[in-house]
Every structure is written in structure tokens, then in C-alpha cells.
Amino acid sequence: xxxxxxxxxxxxxxxxxxxxxxxxxxxxxxxxxxxxxxxxxxxxxxxxxxxxxxxxxxxxxxxxxxxxxxxxxxxxxxxxxxxxxxxxxxxxxxxxxxxxxxxxxxxxxxxxxxxx
Amino acid sequence: xxxxxxxxxxxxxxxxxxxxxxxxxxxxxxxxxxxxxxxxxxxxxxxxxxxxxxxxxxxxxxxxxxxxxxxxxxxxxxxxxxxxxxxxxxxxxxxxxxxxxxxxxxxxxxxxxxxx
Numbered sequence: 001x002x003x004x005x006x007x008x009x010x011x012x013x014x015x016x017x018x019x020x021x022x023x024x025x026x027x028x029x030x031x032x033x034x035x036x037x038x039x040x041x042x043x044x045x046x047x048x049x050x051x052x053x054x055x056x057x058x059x060x061x062x063x064x065x066x067x068x069x070x071x072x073x074x075x076x077x078x079x080x081x082x083x084x085x086x087x088x089x090x091x092x093x094x095x096x097x098x099x100x101x102x103x104x105x106x107x108x109x110x111x112x113x114x115x116x
Numbered sequence: 117x118x119x120x121x122x123x124x125x126x127x128x129x130x131x132x133x134x135x136x137x138x139x140x141x142x143x144x145x146x147x148x149x150x151x152x153x154x155x156x157x158x159x160x161x162x163x164x165x166x167x168x169x170x171x172x173x174x175x176x177x178x179x180x181x182x183x184x185x186x187x188x189x190x191x192x193x194x195x196x197x198x199x200x201x202x203x204x205x206x207x208x209x210x211x212x213x214x215x216x217x218x219x220x221x222x223x224x225x226x227x228x229x230x231x232x
Contacts, residue, residue, distance in 0.1 A: 045223040103161035104221055
């Protein structure tokens with residue numbers, strides 16, 4: 001069975017601090033996708049990144065970076081120099097690639113509050 | 117940039133009433149999905165739809181739920197007789213093709229359903 005765990009339910013940081021959101025996943029598939037989504041207070045889901053299981057290179061996009069470690073089944077997300085606008089719920093998610101219509105399995109989410 | 121749209125943004129209905137949530141997927145997409153998020157909880161898969169039939173459905177998607185693509189642009193989720201526990205945010209998503217490398221589900225902004 002596929003499962004995504006985000007052990008941190010809520011995190012509070014002071015603006016400009018760095019913060020890492022943890023994600024651990026379980027799957028029996030050898031090929032899969034991992035995702036991060038942001039859900040601001042307005043409620044929509046904002047796609048941040050997709051990572052193929054064959055690509056273990058870390059990725060950086062501006063203040064965001066992702067650390068994918070297949071050996072520990074983790075896909076952690078770091079925000080550098082956090083800003084108040086980063087306050088949101090962040091979901092890590094997993095999908096198989098056996099079929100094009102594989103469902104996305106979401107983790108429970110981590111609520112991040114960035115305090116000015 | 118093309119986007120998935122959903123109407124209405126908020127629907128209030130009385131218990132036992134039928135409700136139809138509407139989605140317009142991105143025009144060249146072929147795969148369609150509904151997800152549900154009960155307030156404060158994770159996003160859960162409901163159903164996937166391809167080639168005018170259901171590809172997969174979760175245990176949440178019981179006989180009270182149905183999906184339809186009535187024309188070339190709309191994708192609808194019907195709840196036949198709403199219950200209080202159907203109150204949630206409902207997200208529609210669509211994806212383009214069977215090519216694993218280009219696979220990504222684009223999410224709509226959601227419809228918040230409140231059952232009173």
C-alpha cells in the first residue's frame with residue numbers, strides 16, 4: 001500500500017529563519033512520483049514540485065529546495081529565509097506511474113506559520 | 117496559462133438534497149479526477165475518469181456519488197442525497213497524457229460544499 005507521512009503537524013518560525021518540512025513515504029512501486037503542494041488560507045492547491053523516483057538529484061528553486069533520499073524514503077522540503085507569505089499548509093504526495101490515471105496519495109500536511 | 121476551473125466556489129445545501137459540482141478541465145487533457153478534503157484534514161482521492169468511464173474509485177465513492185462528462189468540456193460530480201459528513205472542499209483535477217514523463221495533475225481551485 002502507498003502511504004505518505006508528515007510527522008510535523010504544525011511548525012512556527014520567525015521570518016527569515018530557514019525551515020525544513022519532513023516527508024516520509026511508503027510504496028512497493030519501483031517507479032513513482034513525489035510531489036509537494038502548498039495550500040494557502042484561500043484553500044487552493046498550488047503545485048510546487050514533482051520528482052521522478054529515478055531522479056535523486058536535489059533541486060533548488062529560489063528559496064525552495066528539496067532533498068530526495070531514496071535510501072530513507074524521504075523527500076524533505078526546505079524554505080530558506082522564510083517569509084510571511086510562506087504561511088500555509090504544505091502537503092507531500094505520492095503517485096504511481098503504472099497508469100496515466102494513477103491517483104495522488106496525499107500526506108496529512110504540515111501547517112507552517114511564519115511570524116513577522 | 118490554462119487552468120482547471122470549478123463552479124460554484126461555495127455551495128450550501130440541505131441534508132438529503134442532490135448537488136452537482138462542476139469542473140472544466142484543461143482543454144487537451146484526457147484524464148479527470150475528483151478529490152475531497154474535509155476541513156483540517158488531508159486531501160483524499162475519490163475517483164478517476166478516462167475515456168468516458170471510471171478508471172478507479174476509492175471506498176469513499178459509494179453509490180451516492182456519480183461522475184459524468186456530459187459534453188466535451190464539463191466534468192461533473194453528483195452527490196445524490198447529501199449527508200452532513202459530505203461537507204468538504206472538493207477538488208477537480210485533470211492530466212494530459214499517458215506519457216509518464218509529462219504526467220502532472222492540475223488541480224482546480226475547489227468547491228466548498230456545506231451540508232446543513
